[in-house]
Amino acid sequence: MSAQAQGYYVEMALWIWTLSILSCFCITFSRSEELKFFQSATELNHLTVDNDTGIIYLGVVNALYQLTENLVVRIHVETGPRKDNKKCTPPIEENQCKEAVLTDNYNKLLLLNKENKTIVVCGSLFKGICATRDLENITKVTHYVETSGEKSFVASNDENVSTVGLITSLDNDQVLFVGKGNGPNDNGIIISTRQLHEKDGKDIFEMYSDSAAVKSAYHSSSTQQFVTVFEDKNYVYFIFNQQEKQPVNNRTLIARLCKDDAHYYSYFEMDLGCKDEDGSYDHCHSAYVTTPGEELAKSMAQQRQTTDSASDDKVLVALFSKVNKDNGSLKSAMCVFSLRHINEKMEKNRDDCYTNKNTSMFYKLFAVENPCGPHGQNASKNFPCGSEHLPYLLGSKNGVIEKPVLQKEGMNLTAVTVTVENGHTVAFLGTSDGKILKVFLSSTVTEYSSLTIELNKPIKNDLVLDKTQEYLYVMTTDKVHRLPVQQCHKYSDCEKCTQAQDPYCGWCVREGRCTKRADCEMADKENDWLWSPSGTCMTIISADPQNMSRRAPARVKLTVSPLPTLSASDKLWCTFGETSHRAQLNEGVIICDPPDMIPPTPKGQDHVSVPLQLTFGENKIFFASHTYPFYDCEEAMNLYENQPCYSCASNRWNCQWDWKNHICEESSSAQDVIKQNMEEECPQFLNPNPSIIPMEYRTTVHFEGRHLTYYQDEKFVVGNSQFEFEAPVEVADEGKFSFMSKEFSYSANETLKLNLSIRTEKVKIDSKLMVTLYNCSYGRSDCSLCLAAHEDYKCVWCEEDGKPSKCVYEKLCRAPPTNTCPHPEITRIEPKTGPLDGGILLTIMGSNLGIKAEDVKNITVAEKECVFKEEFYSVSTRIVCQVGEMKVPKQGQIEVNINGKLGKSPSDVQFTYQ
Numbered sequence: 001m002s003a004q005a006q007g008y009y010v011e012m013a014l015w016i017w018t019l020s021i022l023s024c025f026c027i028t029f030s031r032s033e034e035l036k037f038f039q040s041a042t043e044l045n046h047l048t049v050d051n052d053t054g055i056i057y058l059g060v061v062n063a064l065y066q067l068t069e070n071l072v073v074r075i076h077v078e079t080g081p082r083k084d085n086k087k088c089t090p091p092i093e094e095n096q097c098k099e100a101v102l103t104d105n106y107n108k109l110l111l112l113n114k115e116n117k118t119i120v121v122c123g124s125l126f127k128g129i130c131a132t133r134d135l136e137n138i139t140k141v142t143h144y145v146e147t148s149g150e151k152s153f154v155a156s157n158d159e160n161v162s163t164v165g166l167i168t169s170l171d172n173d174q175v176l177f178v179g180k181g182n183g184p185n186d187n188g189i190i191i192s193t194r195q196l197h198e199k200d201g202k203d204i205f206e207m208y209s210d211s212a213a214v215k216s217a218y219h220s221s222s223t224q225q226f227v228t229v230f231e232d233k234n235y236v237y238f239i240f241n242q243q244e245k246q247p248v249n250n251r252t253l254i255a256r257l258c259k260d261d262a263h264y265y266s267y268f269e270m271d272l273g274c275k276d277e278d279g280s281y282d283h284c285h286s287a288y289v290t291t292p293g294e295e296l297a298k299s300m301a302q303q304r305q306t307t308d309s310a311s312d313d314k315v316l317v318a319l320f321s322k323v324n325k326d327n328g329s330l331k332s333a334m335c336v337f338s339l340r341h342i343n344e345k346m347e348k349n350r351d352d353c354y355t356n357k358n359t360s361m362f363y364k365l366f367a368v369e370n371p372c373g374p375h376g377q378n379a380s381k382n383f384p385c386g387s388e389h390l391p392y393l394l395g396s397k398n399g400v401i402e403k404p405v406l407q408k409e410g411m412n413l414t415a416v417t418v419t420v421e422n423g424h425t426v427a428f429l430g431t432s433d434g435k436i437l438k439v440f441l442s443s444t445v446t447e448y449s450s451l452t453i454e455l456n457k458p459i460k461n462d463l464v465l466d467k468t469q470e471y472l473y474v475m476t477t478d479k480v481h482r483l484p485v486q487q488c489h490k491y492s493d494c495e496k497c498t499q500a501q502d503p504y505c506g507w508c509v510r511e512g513r514c515t516k517r518a519d520c521e522m523a524d525k526e527n528d529w530l531w532s533p534s535g536t537c538m539t540i541i542s543a544d545p546q547n548m549s550r551r552a553p554a555r556v557k558l559t560v561s562p563l564p565t566l567s568a569s570d571k572l573w574c575t576f577g578e579t580s581h582r583a584q585l586n587e588g589v590i591i592c593d594p595p596d597m598i599p600p601t602p603k604g605q606d607h608v609s610v611p612l613q614l615t616f617g618e619n620k621i622f623f624a625s626h627t628y629p630f631y632d633c634e635e636a637m638n639l640y641e642n643q644p645c646y647s648c649a650s651n652r653w654n655c656q657w658d659w660k661n662h663i664c665e666e667s668s669s670a671q672d673v674i675k676q677n678m679e680e681e682c683p684q685f686l687n688p689n690p691s692i693i694p695m696e697y698r699t700t701v702h703f704e705g706r707h708l709t710y711y712q713d714e715k716f717v718v719g720n721s722q723f724e725f726e727a728p729v730e731v732a733d734e735g736k737f738s739f740m741s742k743e744f745s746y747s748a749n750e751t752l753k754l755n756l757s758i759r760t761e762k763v764k765i766d767s768k769l770m771v772t773l774y775n776c777s778y779g780r781s782d783c784s785l786c787l788a789a790h791e792d793y794k795c796v797w798c799e800e801d802g803k804p805s806k807c808v809y810e811k812l813c814r815a816p817p818t819n820t821c822p823h824p825e826i827t828r829i830e831p832k833t834g835p836l837d838g839g840i841l842l843t844i845m846g847s848n849l850g851i852k853a854e855d856v857k858n859i860t861v862a863e864k865e866c867v868f869k870e871e872f873y874s875v876s877t878r879i880v881c882q883v884g885e886m887k888v889p890k891q892g893q894i895e896v897n898i899n900g901k902l903g904k905s906p907s908d909v910q911f912t913y914q
Contacts, residue, residue: 037481038071044475045107047462050114050135054467057119057138058480059107064121066138069466071482075138080105082125086157086185090126090146108155108163108180113196115174118142120167120196127187128155128163128180130205132196143204150187151206154194158183166229166236170259173197175208179226179238188216190224191238191255193262209262214393216366221245227252227461230289232314232339234259234385239272239287239318250282252320254399256346258385264393265386268346269365271399274320274335276407281320281333286430286461289316289339290418292441293425299443300338314339317427317441319413320404332413333404334429336441342400347380349396354379358398365393405445413437415463417472419485422517424503424533428472428485430459436474436483440503440533448501448533453481488514493622494530494537505532509564512621527562536562540614540626547653549666550601550608550630553594560614560624563588573620575613576628583614590614598630606636606651631655637664642757642767645682649674659683659710662763683707684766685737685758692792694809695744695775702738703769714760718769722754729758750778780807782847783821784876797821824848824896824903833912838885842866842894842911849876850898857899861911862892886913 042061049056054069062080067073081102084090088097109122109130119138122130129152134140145152154176155163161181167174176194180186193212194205207213226240238255255269274281292300292315300315316337323330353362353372364371371391376382379390386392408431415430418441425441434457438449453459453474460475465485474481486504491497494507497514507513507530508520514532523529530536544557566572572583574592577599584591592612601608607629614623631653637644639651648657648664656667657674659682667676674681685705693699716729718739727739746752756769776795780786786807789795794810796817810817826846834840842861850856853873859866864884872880879896891912894905 036071037479038065038067038073040065040478040480042104043106043477044460044480046110047460047464047473047475047480048110048112049464049466049473050112051467052114056473056480057110057112059110059121061104061106064107064110064133064138067480069471071480077138079107079121079123080125084125086127086183089149090129092126104159106159109165109178111165111167111176113167113174115169116196120165120176122155122163122165124155124157124159126157127153128157130154132204145203145205148203148206152203153187153189154178154192154205156180156183156186158186161186162226164226164229164238166231167196168231168236168259170208173199176205177229177236177238179224179229179240181224181226181240182216190214190216191257191264191267211263214264214267214365221366227284227318228287231259232289235343237289239284241283252282252284252318253395254342256343261385263388265388265390266384267365267386267392268350268394268396270346270349270396271401272318272337272342273399273401274318274333274404275401276333276404278331279322281322281331281335281404283321285319285321285332285412285414286416286463287316287318288416288418288427289314290425291315291420293420294423295442296425300336302443304338304341315418315425316342317416317418319416319429321412330410330412332408332411334406334413334416334427334439334445335402335404337400337402345398345400349398350394351380353394353396354390361396361398363395363397364391365395405441406439406447412458415459415461417463417465419465419469421469421504426485426503428463430461430463430474432458434459434476436472438502440501446501446533448503451483453483454479486516488516488519488532490514498530498532498535498537500532501535502532506530507532507537509538509623510616510621512616512619522565525565527564530562538562538564538624540612540624543626543628547607547629547631548594549654550598550632552666553598553630555594556592556612556628558590558592558612558614558626559588560590571617572623573615575611575615575620577610577612580615580620601632601635604639606633606639606647606653607631633664633666641755642764642769643682643684644764645674645766646679646684649676649679649682651676657682681707682766683711684768686768688756688769688771690771692772692774693741693744694794694812695746695773697809697812698743699741700738701741701769701771702732702736705735705737708735708765711760711765716758716760716765718767719757719759720754721757744773746773746775747778750775776807776809782876783807783818784848784851787819787821788851788875821848821851821901823901824850824898826894826896826903826905826909829894829905829909829911832910833914834883836886836889836913838864838883838913840883841869841872842881842883843872844879844881844894844896844905845877846903847876848898849879849896849903851875855899856896858897860895862886862890862913864892866894883911889914 040060044060046059056067058065064077066075081104083100084092084103085097085099092100106124108124111120117135118132119135120132129146131144132142161183163180166177174196176196179191182188191214193208195202195208222242222244224240224242229238235256236259242251242253252272253269254272258266316339318335321332352358354375356372356374359370359372362372412432413429414432418427427439427441429437434454436451437447440446440448454476457476462475464473472483472485474483488505491500491514497507504516505514508515509528510522517523517529520529538560540558541561542559566585574581574583577595579596581593599608609627609629612626612628616623633655636651636655637648639647645657648655654667655664658665685703688701688703717726718729719726725742730738752773754771754773758765758767774793783797786795786797795807796810796813798808798813799805800815828845830843853870856868859881861883866881866883869880891910893910896903
């Protein structure tokens with residue numbers, strides 16, 4: 001190793017309490033939770049987790065970290081900056097590379113090789129050369145060679161060009177598949193297979209074979225940004241974005257090749273499309289492959305119109321974006337692909353090319369000629385990994401397209417990871433504005449939670465679950481956050497638990513808490529764990545009887561749904577009001593004893609609602625609740641004023657009216673009573689005439705009576721407690737009655753509703769007699785206001801000798817009533833000045849300014865016409881007009897013409913043009 005290499009790998013292990021540039025912090029995450037995070041002094045690049053030990057490995061600019069699962073630093077290694085120049089070939093000697101300057105080292109690959117307990121680390125320095133380090137102690141470098149030249153250049157040395165890698169087994173050896181974009185100073189190798197063992201004279205990181213690569217023919221044709229690489233069975237897949245320059249076109253591609261294909265004969269790429277009605281999402285940001293949960297697998301099988309939801313079919317969840325070319329708006333989407341469907345499409349494309357079908361859709365990488373031709377009907381099956389005699393490095397524009405299952409506007413979806421909990425598929429998505437979205441993937445897609453990690457700090461692509469699958473590691477620019485995947489415990493009752501719609505959570509019935517299914521001891525029993533997205537909590541759906549009289553309490557049979565698995569030995573309790581009793585269980589029905597004491601019926605009501613709770617076990621864990629009504633027929637007769645029979649017979653309870661004894665009682669088999677819902681049969685008085693009577697004047701009121709057979713020999717009295725009024729009722733013809741009112745006096749309002757009761761010597765009989773008292777004088781201080789009153793009130797303007805003129809009921813005026821009003825009076829105007837141009841609104845206030853708007857015939861202001869504004873008119877008291885233009889300053893009076901009667905403003909009420 002050179003002196004420079006030795007200087008480059010000055011390593012040190014530091015515990016967190018000695019670090020000055022980074023620390024592990026906690027911030028408030030919710031009322032009772034804390035979100036832990038680790039902060040770096042430089043930008044974060046990559047994160048990976050050892051699922052056996054839980055150790056976190058972190059690649060950042062100029063450093064590597066080894067953290068505990070709780071984000072405590074165990075080891076810190078400096079990796080930069082170092083003197084370098086992207087154009088120079090390592091090792092960097094100052095006399096050979098005079099342009100070398102201190103350059104930051106961006107971590108490009110961070111991959112665990114569990115087979116030999118090492119970690120592969122590739123940086124952007126020195127043409128992307130890689131090293132292997134000890135998995136238990138990253139300060140120990142197990143392999144690093146910088147003198148091998150181009151064959152050891154693995155990653156991109158451009159910090160803006162992504163590199164992806166996958167370690168897998170091949171011929172009993174470990175190999176590294178690498179995909180990287182082609183930066184301006186890169187070696188042009190886009191995809192390659194690298195050795196991880198010294199073999200056949202080749203060093204670690206050299207290409208597995210000379211032909212195990214896809215190399216760009218020239219830089220200008222297109223550029224690639226790799227998103228991810230993954231394996232499934234015998235295949236390795238790459239997903240990358242490709243920007244084509246001639247013509248300009250953005251594509252997302254998925255490429256596949258056989259793992260053991262040393263010559264890349266099997267390489268095939270095609271479009272991976274996510275498209276809605278507005279067009280394609282042309283840029284992929286993140287992708288994740290996993291085996292779906294049972295529900296999602298069935299849903300995808302149904303979409304493919306097959307019943308085969310094969311257990312080995314995986315799903316590819318990918319995040320895309322597009323920018324509207326017209327307005328620059330950003331839109332993002334998530335699409336879900338079946339890996340089986342992708343493979344089927346690739347095989348169909350291979351077969352079409354080998355049999356010379358649809359050849360216009362195919363191309364050979366970095367070539368212009370059409371690669372397809374007749375190679376026999378079974379070439380694709382006979383050579384599943386291609387062959388030298390078949391066209392290879394093939395591509396097709398005829399790929400797979402899916403519709404988005406989730407869309408967002410104004411942000412990018414930047415990261416995704418997927419897990420399965422209890423058969424349910426959950427995706428965690430990172431966004432460009434610093435949020436984590438939790439999404440339940442099923443036949444429909446539900447975003448059930450959104451958490452802000454760091455506002456407007458993009459979430460980085462490496463979104464990784466810990467070894468227990470209980471925590472999510474989230475990277476922003478300079479922080480790693482440890483986020484619990486669920487917080488079922490914070491939901492205090494079943495309703496909150498189910499409203500969360502969290503597929504991790506459910507209500508553990510016997511324990512009375514929101515938990516994961518695995519944390520609920522009796523979860524396997526039917527309805528003992530109620531899954532959150534089902535939205536179901538235990539509910540008392542019926543009670544038998546539905547209600548009962550407070551004077552005859554009895555047992556209540558309750559039907560609960562969903563009912564958990566119960567037996568006679570289970571301790572169920574009924575808390576009814578203030579008392580608790582053991583409940584009985586009989587064929588799925590819960591039987592409760594009535595309360596020992598029923599609270600009094602509230603005033604103005606005919607029942608009292610008593611809370612009922614079902615609880616379980618010695619700890620009285622809440623089960624379900626209900627509100628049970630105990631009705632009171634004695635109180636039911638008082639709901640409607642002056643109508644005891646109607647109140648009793650029309651209510652919803654089981655009451656009847658005993659008119660002989662004048663009581664409301666519980667229903668019985670008696671016949672000579674008025675049963676429930678027979679309220680029209682009640683003895684009653686109704687239809688007063690007139691229904692409007694004046695104040696201060698005695699009026700004869702006629703009315704009707706019905707169903708009065710029992711009261712034929714009775715004398716009736718009409719009354720009202722508010723005015724301490726009582727009067728005898730006169731009988732006219734059969735069913736016809738009358739009474740004489742008193743001179744009612746009331747000055748607080750213009751009208752007053754008056755309920756009248758009817759009684760015999762002993763009891764009240766239903767009375768629907770309600771009249772309206774009215775006062776002509778209230779609010780009618782002048783003639784115009786008086787004559788504008790409703791004609792039913794029969795108000796007149798009374799001018800009697802020696803008395804002030806006033807508005808009264810017509811029969812209270814001893815002089816002939818006037819039909820015409822005095823001249824209008826103007827008392828005030830607003831405003832008092834205005835511009836020469838006019839145009840402003842002038843408000844004129846006074847009295848006798850007309851009974852209706854049509855009475856206003858003309859208005860002048862300082863002898864200039866003022867246009868009447870009818871919409872602002874108020875009877876007798878206000879006129880509004882728009883003043884006209886005046887050529888010179890002038891002051892003058894206001895004049896109004898009300899049906900030919902003129903009114904002029906006094907000398908102190910003048911308008912001034914100025």
